[in-house]
Amino acid sequence: MIPSSPVAAGIAAVVVLLGLLVIVRRIRGPSADARESKRAHDAAQERDPPVSIGETYEFGVTELTDHHSGTEVAVGKVEGFVVFTEDIPNGISKGDVIRAKVLSFNEGRTSADATFVTKA
Structure with missing residues (x-):
């Protein structure tokens, strides 16, 4: 038709x-x-995380995004492993180098949650 x-x-x-x-x-x-x-x-x-809970790591911020917690977090990588960093102060931006303390892993241990320690 x-x-x-x-x-x-x-x-x-x-x-x-x-x-x-x-x-x-x-x-x-x-x-x-x-x-x-x-x-x-x-x-x-398939690999063990290159970070350990309770340890502090230095890395570059690759992006800022809203995390499931509802707050803005800094995202970076340690040896290719994604770290979501909470409690970031105002003024942190993409490209900054920060130090963060790892608090926990996600369920599949493919990323970690951390808390901001200092800007490097």
């Missing part, structure tokens, strides 16, 4: 295009970034 009005034809075209986009997305699979993130996550689960 061919739509008789331009509006109906436009709606039909949009529905067909959306359907094609869904099909193409399923065929292509995840993006290269998503695949790399999954690979890094899987590798992190």
Whole structure:
């Protein structure tokens, strides 16, 4: 059945295009970034964390983000291992080097939560 009005034809075209986009997305699979993130996550689960609870580490802040705690945290890496640092003072920004004390690991031990000690 061919739509008789331009509006109906436009709606039909949009529905067909959306359907094609869904099909193409399923065929292509995840993006290269998503695949790399999954690979890094899987590798992190297979190794022992390079940090220990109670120890202090120095690292660069790679980003500031909202953590599940609802507060802004500094994110950085120690030997490729992600550390979320809470209790950061105002003025800390991406690129700063900080020291943080590791408090706990996440459930899969692929990242750690820490508390800010000082700016390096």
